[in-house]
Amino acid sequence: MRIDKDLVAASATPLVLGILSDGDLYGYAILKRVSELSGGGMQWTDGMLYPLLHRLERLGYVSSSWGTSEAGRRRKHYAITPAGRDALAERQQQWTVVAEALRQVWRTQGSPAPMEGWA
Amino acid sequence: MMEQHAELEAQIDRWRGYVQRSQAISPADVDELEDHLREQIADRQATGLDDDEAFLVAIKRLGNLDAVSREFAREHSERLWKQLVLVPEASDGDTPPWRELAVVLALAVGAGVAVKAGFALFGDSTALTRNLGLLIFPFLAGYFVWKRRLTSQVAAMLLIPFAALAVVLNAYPFASGGSTEVLAALHAPVILWLLAGVAYVGGRWTSDKRRMDFVRFTGELAIYYTLIALGGAVLIALTLATLQVVGVDFEPVLEDWILPFAVPGALVVATWLVEAKQQVVENIAPVLTRIFTPLTVAMLLVLLAVIATAGGFVDIDRNLLILMDAILVLVLCLLLYSISARDSLAPPGLFDALQLVLVVAALAVDAAMLTAMLTRIAEFGSSPNKIAALGLNLLLLVHLLRAAWLAVGFLRGRRSFASLERWQTRYLPVYGVWAAVVVVIFPPVFGFL
Numbered sequence: 001m002r003i004d005k006d007l008v009a010a011s012a013t014p015l016v017l018g019i020l021s022d023g024d025l026y027g028y029a030i031l032k033r034v035s036e037l038s039g040g041g042m043q044w045t046d047g048m049l050y051p052l053l054h055r056l057e058r059l060g061y062v063s064s065s066w067g068t069s070e071a072g073r074r075r076k077h078y079a080i081t082p083a084g085r086d087a088l089a090e091r092q093q094q095w096t097v098v099a100e101a102l103r104q105v106w107r108t109q110g111s112p113a114p115m116e117g118w119a
Numbered sequence: 120m121m122e123q124h125a126e127l128e129a130q131i132d133r134w135r136g137y138v139q140r141s142q143a144i145s146p147a148d149v150d151e152l153e154d155h156l157r158e159q160i161a162d163r164q165a166t167g168l169d170d171d172e173a174f175l176v177a178i179k180r181l182g183n184l185d186a187v188s189r190e191f192a193r194e195h196s197e198r199l200w201k202q203l204v205l206v207p208e209a210s211d212g213d214t215p216p217w218r219e220l221a222v223v224l225a226l227a228v229g230a231g232v233a234v235k236a237g238f239a240l241f242g243d244s245t246a247l248t249r250n251l252g253l254l255i256f257p258f259l260a261g262y263f264v265w266k267r268r269l270t271s272q273v274a275a276m277l278l279i280p281f282a283a284l285a286v287v288l289n290a291y292p293f294a295s296g297g298s299t300e301v302l303a304a305l306h307a308p309v310i311l312w313l314l315a316g317v318a319y320v321g322g323r324w325t326s327d328k329r330r331m332d333f334v335r336f337t338g339e340l341a342i343y344y345t346l347i348a349l350g351g352a353v354l355i356a357l358t359l360a361t362l363q364v365v366g367v368d369f370e371p372v373l374e375d376w377i378l379p380f381a382v383p384g385a386l387v388v389a390t391w392l393v394e395a396k397q398q399v400v401e402n403i404a405p406v407l408t409r410i411f412t413p414l415t416v417a418m419l420l421v422l423l424a425v426i427a428t429a430g431g432f433v434d435i436d437r438n439l440l441i442l443m444d445a446i447l448v449l450v451l452c453l454l455l456y457s458i459s460a461r462d463s464l465a466p467p468g469l470f471d472a473l474q475l476v477l478v479v480a481a482l483a484v485d486a487a488m489l490t491a492m493l494t495r496i497a498e499f500g501s502s503p504n505k506i507a508a509l510g511l512n513l514l515l516l517v518h519l520l521r522a523a524w525l526a527v528g529f530l531r532g533r534r535s536f537a538s539l540e541r542w543q544t545r546y547l548p549v550y551g552v553w554a555a556v557v558v559v560i561f562p563p564v565f566g567f568l
Contacts, residue, residue, distance in 0.1 A: 017264045025154050026154070027154070028154070028158040028159065031155075037216065045181070045182030045183075045186070045187070046155060046159070046180045046181045046182060046188035047152065047181045047182040047184070047190075048173055048182060048185075048186075048187060048552070050148065050151060050152065050155075050187075050191070051187070051190040051191050051193065051194045054148075054191075054194050054195065055194050058194070058414060069154060071157075072156065073150075073153075073154050074150045074151075075151075075154050076147075076150075076151050076154075
């Protein structure tokens, strides 16, 4: 199942911050994790991840450092900051409210709720 | 198998070159994207795709480059501004990055030392005014000799007229403060500037294109020099005011040391800035000419009205004539500059018509000036000043007439813009010849008065 573009864009920031809260990663690994978590449903345009990461860095939510890959290439690693964790907690609350509201709407309509991995 | 990987490397290289062209994506970002691309390719290869397929999939997943670079630009809009890299990163290897800066600073200081030595040698006399250009020119030309790696042949082409001019300006027995001396001092910089042009174009002064480059360079230099001068003036004024409050007299230092070094030094630095920025920053010329052409037309029309209502030409003040000459020269510079800034392949438009109006207005002013001058000469007889002004006005008249004629042809679609350009660049040396006549022939003819 493909997820709508707007929904992908809206969830991008909490997803990236959430993934980084499990540990430092570089760009490609973040995208791979997104793909795993969504069962391949969330397809990002790979190139768009980097402007997003740079924006999060400017906002102070993540910090970056240059390292080296196994193959010896320059590689930029990103880590979440305390401010990033605060922002993530806030986003989490917002998404919980949205998900809860949606769940109730689905329930009153009597249809099975296909909600997984969103709250 | 190796060959296949070599092909992949070449593809990645081409992609890198393509991405680097986007201003919003910095070299570090390109590294980051390349790392991503290579990881993606490696993963695709692991699933059994060959190099080509893996590359294509990875590129496709990276997304439309225009959209991605727009996204980068949104996040890093400052990068679209900060493009002027004065000290390039040492990637080419052949010249150390700081060398050019060192050469420029040395030449700037050298020009200051030369002017300071001139002060010591000539004092505050008119001899200094005569020689000021000669003192600064070697350092400006020196920069181009170094930058363009000029041959000794071209260097000789610069050196011989320079030496001849130096001899004429200093060996002639000018009457102190006489008008031939003032005229020579005024016209010598014109010759020197055209010589600097020969250095600028690397000796290929017969090429119309190169001459146009020099016109462009001159305009941009004027803008940069003005900006530097404005900044410097603000700094000096603040320092002066502060020190005055404290009770320190700053003026002697300012007059004896700061100005003699800053004024010529800024010229060398501005030259370097124009050279350094020409590839990376959009010229400001097109914008400025579009602002100032209509304004100048309005100014000329007002002047014409003033002259017409002022009554007889004989009564026109001598100072007014000199001012008008200055205005006409300025108009010509504006015209040249706007022609140099125009895309020569674009079809005629409103702005070209406006430019024609400017030329016609300038022609009318010039004609009025010529009439006034001729009546003055008939009334009071000739003098070096009057003949020099008359000559300049005649040159301007020919220049403007032909420019107007060609502009009409261009607007009617009969001629290409290139013919208009060619006329401008081919006429330039005429001014140099006239300046040489005023400097070299006028003084003996008028008895050095």
